Amino acid sequence: MDKKMLTIDLNSRVLLDKAEKDGVETMYDRKLGFKSQCGFGLQGNCCRICGMGPCRISPKTPRGLCGADEHVIVGRNFARMVAGGTAAHSDHARDIAHTLALSSRDGNYKIRDEAKLIALAKDWDVETEDRDIYDIAHEVADIALMEFGKPHGVSRFLKYAPKKRQEVWKQYAIEPRAIDREIATIMHSTHIGCTADIDSLIHLSLRTSLADGWCGSMMGTRLSDILFGTPTPRRTEANLAVLEESKVNILLHGHEPSLSEMIVLAAEDPELLELAKEVGADGINLAGMCCTGNEVTMRHGVKIAGDFHQQELALVTGAVEAMIVDVQCIFPALAKVADCYHTKFVTTSPKAKITGSTYIEFTEENAYEDAKKIVKEAVLNFKNRNKEKVLIPELKSAATVGFSVEAVINKLDNVVNSQIDPAGTVKPLVDCLKSGVLRGAAAVVGCNNAKGVSNEAHVTIMKELIKNDIIVVSTGCGAQAAAKFGLMDEDAAQKYAGKGLATVCQLVGIPPVLHMGSCVDISRILETVAAVANYLDMDMCDIPAVGIAPEWMSEKAVAIGCYVVASGIDTYLGIMPPVTGSSRAVEILCGELEEKVGAKFTVNENCHELAATIISDIEKKRVHFEKLV
Ligand code: XCC
Ligand code: SF4
Incomplete structure (x- = not known):
């Protein structure tokens, strides 16, 4: 099979040819390399939850060693996927809440949407009259952080749903309690020898997922809007042709806006722009991938380089000085691809260290300085670009x-x-x-x-x-x-x-x-x-x-x-x-x-x-x- 047929994106096809010439392996090569995927895994009926396994369920062996049947095994695996997903979204929200707690008038993080903060504060019975906006912000941040581990009650975001929906949740007993508690409950319930009932496993999954949608994710969005501004319509461009041959190209990939917002600021720093000139570039060009890309395009119109499947191909252009990542959806393969070019693959989060990357830790406390350090690395790397290896494909859309x-x-x-x-x-x-x-x-x-x-x-x-x-x-x-x-x-x-x-x-x-x-x-x-x-x-x-x-x-x-x-x-x-x-x-x-x-x-x-x-x-x-x- 021609691997180029595995994508309908014409830029990706051009770069797959280039990758082949450059001797770079991509996801598409690995996909063709896998002759077939494991049938047990595909159906969800392989259990590795305890050390007696793996137990694989088939008509001949319909139960695992502990006696778990296919419904229990599939249900537990499914519930753990929900817990994993909820943990990722919500931990992201937790970081944003911590960032809000650090916000200050003369610090790195300011309040950009005061009206949204005040509205949320009022919803949460936080005193807003005659108070400094940052005091309000810090109290709201503390309340938000309590949503992760509060001992009593249910998510305080449920009330944003219509009354009739809240009734359904109550009746079916899926009102989520504290976020971390729901995740822990799933990890506990799916331990060997706990829940062995498919209805119950799906019920637990729904309750935990609501802790994501109507707590973690909703918190992530609202607090990000408060800190970085509620998005308004703006024009941008998308696809790999947004990379610019004459500029220092920096890709932002991952999820949390606390880092990318600082990089956006740092990329406008006169000192770094001057440095870009000194190394012979016409400026600094930022472009985003995956959800970090979405965050910065929504708020700043930063151009969209591409999606999850284009992360390796972006580096294959040979025109990227740095791929800066934080958490989630980052291919470990990027380290190897970056090695084939001059690209610096910069990891920044202790939650997502990747072998073969350059690790420059980003801390909210020292956000702007850290961001400048990272952008500086990228700018200095411009001189290492090998012009003969550069190919920026032509297509992009407004x-x-x-x-x-x-x-x-x-x-x-x-x-x-x-x-x-x-x-x-x-x-x-x-x-x-x-x-x-x-x-x-x-x-x-x-x-x-x-x-x-x-x-x-x-x-x-x-x-x-x-x-x-x-x-x-x-x-x-x-x-x-x-x-x-x-x-x-x-x-x-x-x-x-x-x-x-x-x-x-x-x-x-x-x-x-x-x-x-x-x-x-x-x-x-x-x-x-x-x-x-x-x-x-x-x-x-x-x-x-x-x-x-x-x-x-x-x-x-x-x-x-x-x-x-x-x-x-x-x-x-x-x-x-x-x-x-x-x-x-x-x-x-x-x-x-x-x-x-x-x-x-x-x-x-x-x-x-x-x-x-x-x-x-x-x-x-x-x-x-x-x-x-
Ligand atoms: Fe990841 Fe969020 Fe999926 Fe894209 S869409 S591949 S999760 S970046 Ni969220
Ligand atoms: Fe096998 Fe049961 Fe252990 Fe799963 S929990 S690995 S089914 S013995």
Whole structure:
């Protein structure tokens, strides 16, 4: 098989040829090297939880040594994926909360959205009258940090959901308690000799996932907005052609904005710009990958270099002085690829040290100085670039990004008839959904997965949905696919959208696919659906809105899928999770959950079929919705 056929991104194909010439191995080579993947692992019925294993379940050996059957084994593995994902998102939020606790008027981190801080403080009964904004910030940060380990009560973010949804959570007993407690409970319950009941394992998984969506992730987004500003629409460009031959190219990859925000500042430091000139460069060019890329493009318009599957290929351009990473979704392979070029692969977090990288620890206490040190390394490395090894591919697309909930509402105000309606609500969106001009809304989110062809499912599904007047919002690497393929440009509405959606886009002044941020920012999507449901006095499961992860791969995505379903939003996956080993797990996740939480999973690895199912399900949901409104 030609490895170039494993991606639909033409820049990636050009660079795969170059990698071959340069003798560089990439994920695509390794994929072809794997003749087949382990069937037990694929189905989720290999257990390594205790030292008597691994126990592999088959018709001939239907139980592990302890007697665990396929349902127990699959369920435990699944629950541990949810715990892993929740831990990653929430630990990210914890760092942001610590950063908020460090904020000060004359320090590195300032408050950029005071109104959001005050609103949150009031929600949390923090005194706001006649107080210094930083005192308020520090108290809010402390309360947020308590969410990780408080001994009593449930997540304080649950109240942002519609009342009816909160009732569902109460009734089904999945209101998450402290975040760390839910994660620990799963690790404990899945230890050998604890929970051995698939219903219970899925129940635990949903509760833990809600600690992600309606606590950790939501906290990550809100506190980041308070510290770094709530995103507003701005223009940018996407794909590897955003690298510039004449400049020092620095790639920001990973997840947390505390580091990348400082690098953005440091890259404008006169001293470093002067140094860039001295080494013969025309300036410093920043570009982002994965969710860090999303964070800085949403707030600063920093160009998007590419997605998860392009991280190695970005280095293959030979034009990158430094790849700066913090946590999550970083290929260990980058160390080896960087070795083949002059690129410095800089790790910065004690949580993600990688053999073969240059480790320069980033600390929030010394943030700006650390960031300057890292950028300086990159600038000094410019002179080591080998011009003969440089190939920057040609394609890039323009995009508008920065659609926070506030930004969306702001845009909607463009079409509000101020004589009759108040501004600042989701009413125009509700009106479009009610009248059927928009058939529904879809969040197309998540990663790239080497089980499929990179970007294919994302782009196919998004195009199909917008053609059928379903507005799409996106985060994570899905958003980067949309941006790269021109779906976030205003003219995409005329090119690809159906008549209803195209008209809405033109009137409101938005593209048909809206960039809502990084993966923790899926909380922005939850808030939008909640706002629509609240406006109509409905539950979230009554709204014709769906979640789709066409190319998901990470544990974080499993946690997301679970909390989206638990929020009452039907969720569609383009890759089968490792649960098929248990018929009960599939029955519950793809069926029975609907009776309990009003939504379920649907999986189809054929993206055309998946798109058709989603469109028809949204139409079915409309029948119910139209009766209610
Ligand atoms: Fe990672 Fe967040 Fe997935 Fe992309 S979308 S591959 S998790 S960077 Ni979050
Ligand atoms: Fe085998 Fe049971 Fe141990 Fe798992 S927990 S490895 S099934 S003995």
